[in-house]
Amino acid sequence: MNSLQNLALVCASVAWCFAEDYVLDDKPGLGRTFDGVGGLSGGGATSRLLVNYDEPYRGRILDYLFKPSFGASLHILKVEIGGDAQSTDGTEPSHMHYENDENYFRGYEWWLMKEAKRRNPNITLIGLPWAFPGWVGRGKNWPYNFPDVTASYVVSWVIGAKQHHDLDINYIGIWNERSFDSTYIKLLRYTLDKNGLENVKIIASDNLWEPITLYVLRDGELSDAVDVLGAHYPGTTTVMDALQTEKKLWSSEDYSTFNNEVGGGCWARILNQNYVNGRMTATISWNLVASYYEMLPFGRDGLMTAEEPWSGNYVVESPIWITAHTTQFTQPGWVYLQTVGHLMQGGSYVALTDQKGNLTIVIETMTHDHSECIRPPLPPYKVVPQNVTFYLKGSFAKISKMEVWRSKFDFTTKKSFFFQKQDPLKLFDGSFTLNLDVDEVYTLSTITTAQKGSYPDPPPSAPFPKTYKDDFNVGNPYFSEAPDFADQTGVFEYFINLTDPGPHVFTLRQVVVERPVTWEADADQTISVLGDYSWQNLTVTSDVYIETVKTGGVFIGARVDQGGGSVRSAKGIFFWVFADGTYKVTGDLQKTNVLAEGPSGTRAHVWHTLCLTIKGDYASGTLNGSPLWNTTVTAVPNNGWVAIGTSSFELAQFDNFSVEAQ
Numbered sequence: 001m002n003s004l005q006n007l008a009l010v011c012a013s014v015a016w017c018f019a020e021d022y023v024l025d026d027k028p029g030l031g032r033t034f035d036g037v038g039g040l041s042g043g044g045a046t047s048r049l050l051v052n053y054d055e056p057y058r059g060r061i062l063d064y065l066f067k068p069s070f071g072a073s074l075h076i077l078k079v080e081i082g083g084d085a086q087s088t089d090g091t092e093p094s095h096m097h098y099e100n101d102e103n104y105f106r107g108y109e110w111w112l113m114k115e116a117k118r119r120n121p122n123i124t125l126i127g128l129p130w131a132f133p134g135w136v137g138r139g140k141n142w143p144y145n146f147p148d149v150t151a152s153y154v155v156s157w158v159i160g161a162k163q164h165h166d167l168d169i170n171y172i173g174i175w176n177e178r179s180f181d182s183t184y185i186k187l188l189r190y191t192l193d194k195n196g197l198e199n200v201k202i203i204a205s206d207n208l209w210e211p212i213t214l215y216v217l218r219d220g221e222l223s224d225a226v227d228v229l230g231a232h233y234p235g236t237t238t239v240m241d242a243l244q245t246e247k248k249l250w251s252s253e254d255y256s257t258f259n260n261e262v263g264g265g266c267w268a269r270i271l272n273q274n275y276v277n278g279r280m281t282a283t284i285s286w287n288l289v290a291s292y293y294e295m296l297p298f299g300r301d302g303l304m305t306a307e308e309p310w311s312g313n314y315v316v317e318s319p320i321w322i323t324a325h326t327t328q329f330t331q332p333g334w335v336y337l338q339t340v341g342h343l344m345q346g347g348s349y350v351a352l353t354d355q356k357g358n359l360t361i362v363i364e365t366m367t368h369d370h371s372e373c374i375r376p377p378l379p380p381y382k383v384v385p386q387n388v389t390f391y392l393k394g395s396f397a398k399i400s401k402m403e404v405w406r407s408k409f410d411f412t413t414k415k416s417f418f419f420q421k422q423d424p425l426k427l428f429d430g431s432f433t434l435n436l437d438v439d440e441v442y443t444l445s446t447i448t449t450a451q452k453g454s455y456p457d458p459p460p461s462a463p464f465p466k467t468y469k470d471d472f473n474v475g476n477p478y479f480s481e482a483p484d485f486a487d488q489t490g491v492f493e494y495f496i497n498l499t500d501p502g503p504h505v506f507t508l509r510q511v512v513v514e515r516p517v518t519w520e521a522d523a524d525q526t527i528s529v530l531g532d533y534s535w536q537n538l539t540v541t542s543d544v545y546i547e548t549v550k551t552g553g554v555f556i557g558a559r560v561d562q563g564g565g566s567v568r569s570a571k572g573i574f575f576w577v578f579a580d581g582t583y584k585v586t587g588d589l590q591k592t593n594v595l596a597e598g599p600s601g602t603r604a605h606v607w608h609t610l611c612l613t614i615k616g617d618y619a620s621g622t623l624n625g626s627p628l629w630n631t632t633v634t635a636v637p638n639n640g641w642v643a644i645g646t647s648s649f650e651l652a653q654f655d656n657f658s659v660e661a662q
């Protein structure tokens with residue numbers, strides 16, 4: 001470490017050093033105001049497993065994300081406003097499943113916002129819907145037919161955040177990566193104002209720069225309603241129209257890259273270049289923390305990984321420390337200098353000031369192949385080692401000392417290190433030279449509060465337990481969802497029956513009764529998955545309670561091979577019983593591949609016990625302890641999650657769920 005430190009800053013004086021020159025000066029005026037670096041929880045269900053971690057691990061993960069001067073020390077937390085529909089890695093519950101229903105304690109986003117706020121009282125909070133409960137669309141898969149209904153629905157979420165959790169939501173979005181509607185945006189502004197929420201600002205449209213910027217340019221009233229133009233995966237660039245609006249420009253969703261070191265490199269490059277190339281003043285990572293089953297879409301595309309609540313294992317990946325290079329040395333409200341840009345031999349630098357004399361410089365030299373993000377394609381460019389000399393001018397000329405923090409991605413000898421504090425830089429004549437290698441990130445700053453936080457190693461990684469039981473008998477649950485169940489269509493919630501229900505007082509209940517205004521292709525059935533994707537041979541058991549007379553039905557399943565946006569085409573082995581007195585065994589969720597069927601005597605409003613056993617290509621099922629069917633299964637997946645669900649969007653309950661895997 002010491003030899004690296006010495007190598008890093010070889011030229012104490014520029015006179016005898018060949019280097020390219022860069023001037024950092026506030027005299028010509030400043031650039032745009034910085035709004036922060038953030039993480040996105042949701043869009044969808046990306047923090048699902050986080051809430052099930054035991055302490056102290058859960059708190060430590062949150063510290064790595066949010067605690068100031070510790071880890072990523074994020075400035076912004078953006079969350080999904082749950083819409084009861086699939087939004088990438090699962091569904092998130094709405095605060096209004098039904099029009100006459102309001103509940104601000106569902107899901108985990110409220111909890112997460114409070115935990116973030118507890119660590120950083122200044123954190124900026126943003127809410128954005130991906131989907132809406134079906135009643136909002138009044139039967140249409142579209143949220144703008146009744147814009148007043150949609151606006152009240154979204155504003156009720158903002159009001160609920162304050163009333164029930166004392167959370168001030170700072171920004172609200174329109175409809176993630178879908179169409180916007182000018183009338184709706186204006187009505188949303190009006191509805192916020194009418195409710196005394198003038199301080200809640202609007203981001204539009206969480207999609208591409210166009211066409212929203214054109215609309216904003218042409219429509220003064222729309223322009224007044226919109227505070228921030230938010231684009232997704234902008235590839236660090238913007239468009240002239242967006243600059244002309246003079247609105248704040250944000251990369252309101254970015255990254256989405258596997259969080260290995262190339263992912264860290266992607267994040268380092270875009271955090272700088274979103275401003276250098278695109279004048280974007282905030283960048284938000286999808287996602288905040290990879291806390292969902294890794295075999296769901298976009299596994300591990302988060303700033304860190306926390307996908308094993310059963311073991312307590314989590315991994316602080318490189319993007320956490322890359323974030324720290326910016327976040328620990330700036331705050332929203334700081335201002336970029338105009339003198340930012342590309343380095344002559346590749347890479348980029350930004351500089352920000354608090355306008356009270358503090359200066360932070362972040363430099364990255366990420367090479368093309370070590371910093372590609374998932375999207376958009378990255379045109380070729382070259383980066384080579386280079387010596388750079390910075391001249392501090394204007395009010396920075398008198399700075400005599402700066403802290404130096406360095407990360408080095410080393411893809412050849414695997415000796416990468418991240419966020420290491422180097423010897424401080426002493427300045428004599430307002431200039432200094434850095435000997436930059438490729439794939440490096442440097443922060444130089446007058447801020448002295450940065451720290452590389454650490455905790456003892458978490459427990460080792462371990463597979464999902466082979467024996468798993470849940471009777472859902474929690475008294476007053478803090479979270480509405482049962483541990484480890486990852487809803488892929490529909491919402492499964494703890495339910496308490498207070499009217500003398502016999503032994504099944506506490507159950508898990510599917511509660512979505514109408515197809516939501518979807519964001520992705522939710523299945524026509526509801527389904528929640530759990531367990532180890534590699535499971536082949538096992539027994540899964542559950543008590544089930546159909547609530548819909550005649551047409552209702554429920555299933556337990558295994559070897560379920562798909563969730564997320566492709567949940568409709570999930571295959572597996574599904575054991576269904578129906579209220580009409582029949583059963584089916586199918587090789588797919590859509591029930592097209594029927595492996596067995598017949599009478600079962602099952603009906604609604606009676607508890608039944610289903611048991612499904614699979615070994616190799618042989619499967620069998622029992623009903624209330626008696627054999628009902630057995631069959632050889634062909635053309636079904638070899639492995640996958642276990643699952644529960646319903647035949648349509650209908651109420652149904654589950655109890656005494658258990659798995660015994662081999």
Ligand SMILES: *[C@@H]1O[C@H](CO)[C@@H](O)[C@H](O)[C@H]1NC(C)=O
Nearest residue numbers: 068119120121122123331333
């Ligand atoms: C919050 O912001 C205020 C004013 O900007 C600042 O004084 C304070 O230190 C900040 N708190 C944290 C925890 O960052």
Ligand SMILES: *[C@@H]1O[C@H](CO)[C@@H](O)[C@H](O)[C@H]1NC(C)=O
Nearest residue numbers: 354356357358446447448449
């Ligand atoms: C820099 O910021 C610190 C607080 O972080 C403040 O105390 C100091 O006065 C600021 N200005 C300079 C020139 O360091």
Ligand SMILES: *[C@@H]1O[C@H](CO)[C@@H](O)[C@H](O)[C@H]1NC(C)=O
Nearest residue numbers: 010011017018385386387435
């Ligand atoms: C950087 O400067 C040092 C002398 O301080 C020199 O040895 C080295 O070759 C220079 N590197 C580049 C890439 O110019």
Ligand SMILES: *[C@@H]1O[C@H](CO)[C@@H](O)[C@H](O)[C@H]1NC(C)=O
Nearest residue numbers: 497498499500501502605653
């Ligand atoms: C609650 O239990 C009662 C008594 O067994 C039963 O009639 C009723 O259907 C149950 N309600 C629900 C929603 O399960």
Ligand SMILES: *[C@@H]1O[C@H](CO)[C@@H](O)[C@H](O)[C@H]1NC(C)=O
Nearest residue numbers: 471503504505506543655656
């Ligand atoms: C099923 O659940 C009921 C109530 O939760 C309980 O009384 C019963 O013992 C359970 N049965 C099994 C087999 O676990």
Ligand SMILES: *[C@@H]1O[C@H](CO)[C@@H](O)[C@H](O)[C@H]1NC(C)=O
Nearest residue numbers: 534535536537615616617662
């Ligand atoms: C599942 O059972 C089949 C048949 O007995 C066997 O061939 C296969 O190896 C088992 N799989 C696992 C993962 O144990």
Ligand SMILES: *[C@@H]1O[C@H](CO)[C@@H](O)[C@H](O)[C@H]1NC(C)=O
Nearest residue numbers: 596620621627628629630631
């Ligand atoms: C499998 O089902 C057949 C009827 O389809 C029955 O005769 C046989 O006993 C069953 N085998 C087992 C092991 O349950």
